[in-house]
Amino acid sequence: MIPDGESRLLYDAVRSSALALITPCREGEAIAIAAGLWTGGEKPLVVLQNTGLMEAGDALRGCGLGPRVPLRLMVGWRGYGGATAGRTPIDSAYTYTEPLLAAWGIPCWRLMGDEDLPALATMDRTAEETSLPAAVVTGWAFRP
């Protein structure tokens, strides 16, 4: 997990749980570590912001899409709140998030509230069945 605004409450929850938490310095690291963990038999979840996803394109290609490693991605959608509230200028991180995932062929589901929680299981199952990365994108879900 790379800490960011969308996941900060999740970060606190994971840190106080029995789950193992790794906080790399950059998202490309996180994806490569997750690929190694999965290859070794673990089931990691990569939590990162959309901006970091854009930074980590080569790692996602090389450690996820190319070798068919079923990475589970939880992508914080920076800019979602402002854009959906009609504020301008619109954050380009908002604009390119879903199109970028679509360009990579990574299926994604929106996780914006409690009613969307089944999306996590759908994402998990899809990654498992396709042996390819899958994602949920989160805008407000982890803000107080």
Added chain:
Amino acid sequence: MGVPAVIERMDLFRALAARRTDEIVVMTMTATLQWPLVSRHELDFDFLAFGMGHAGDFGLGLALARPERKTIVLKGDGGLLMSLGSLVTWAACAPGNLLVLLLENRSYELTGGQPLPPRVDFAALARAAGLAGGGATGTGKVERIETLARFADALPRLLAEDGPHFVVLPVTTREALPPVNHSDHAGRIRQLQRALGMA
């Protein structure tokens, strides 16, 4: 002023292959061309083209997932510059079974030998990243080994004692490099998983 010490990379690989038993070996860049000349082990993993600069991160994940054996990473100094933050993460996680052998040739060899900034001290960077105090587990070690004889002497210790170890090895090569191999990446992952008894 003496000539800087440097190790012939194939000699280093031969020494390592002679000692290696059941460790995973993750290699990248020029190591993927020369290591197979001395090793055909089922736990060898060719990371070439899996993600620039991230062989050690993949190795960290493997080490954490498979604590019953060492994971050895053969990577270059140019690759490390592409992800210097990895040093901090290795120190923060600090699995005792991770051994990173940094093959320092001061160039991006596989892409034409373009030089690296000349004054980077990789061992000092690793120490400053937190490995000097042993990292999170307190057992991390950073060292620089400049001769083949000293590397051969150190190998039994490096393979046996708790790390993580970050070892800087100044290397050169006189031998011609074999052609680059871009074999099936998904197949490489599945082969390693089979070798680990998982598939």
